[in-house]
Amino acid sequence: MATETHDAATDAAHTAGHAAESAGMPQLDFSTYSNQIVWLVIALLAIYFILTRIALPRVAAVLAERQGTITNDIAAAEELKLKAQEAEEAYQQALADARAEAARIVAETKAEIQGELDAATAKADAEIAAKAAESEKAIAEIREGALAAVKDVAQDTASEIVSALGMKADAEAITAAVAARVKG
Numbered sequence: 001m002a003t004e005t006h007d008a009a010t011d012a013a014h015t016a017g018h019a020a021e022s023a024g025m026p027q028l029d030f031s032t033y034s035n036q037i038v039w040l041v042i043a044l045l046a047i048y049f050i051l052t053r054i055a056l057p058r059v060a061a062v063l064a065e066r067q068g069t070i071t072n073d074i075a076a077a078e079e080l081k082l083k084a085q086e087a088e089e090a091y092q093q094a095l096a097d098a099r100a101e102a103a104r105i106v107a108e109t110k111a112e113i114q115g116e117l118d119a120a121t122a123k124a125d126a127e128i129a130a131k132a133a134e135s136e137k138a139i140a141e142i143r144e145g146a147l148a149a150v151k152d153v154a155q156d157t158a159s160e161i162v163s164a165l166g167m168k169a170d171a172e173a174i175t176a177a178v179a180a181r182v183k184g
Contacts, residue, residue, distance in 0.1 A: 151178055151182060154181070154182070
């Protein structure tokens with residue numbers, strides 16, 4: 001029995017040793033490669049069918065929707081760009097029209113002011129001419145009066161000088177001498 005026990009213990013130790021040797025990573029055990037390859041193919045086929053039937057159509061739909069949105073946004077942006085250009089052209093036209101209208105108003109106002117200025121100048125010239133005529137008339141009267149006063153003063157002075165010299169002054173001779181002297 002001891003031999004049997006020893007044989008059984010030896011068999012158990014060999015079995016345990018083989019078990020310990022084959023207890024490594026199952027992926028590296030060549031005896032299981034055929035099973036691993038079959039399950040790998042099944043898993044890859046399952047992933048392929050799930051992706052092609054469920055995930056990729058959803059992704060494709062999202063991408064198509066995104067592309068449609070981008071295309072619509074680009075078209076809307078182009079349309080808005082054209083509208084903005086039209087609005088800018090309308091603004092520039094309105095600005096040019098406003099400038100032309102302002103220039104016309106300025107020209108009309110200048111012409112109106114020039115007409116009023118010409119009328120005021122003509123009126124002022126007429127008033128100045130009338131006052132100048134009155135002044136000339138007054139100056140002529142003053143000159144005439146001054147000339148008469150000079151003659152009178154000259155005659156009186158000449159009479160007084162002749163009298164002071166002790167001579168008798170003849171009024172007609174003095175008047176004739178003063179008139180000849182005043183004439184030049």
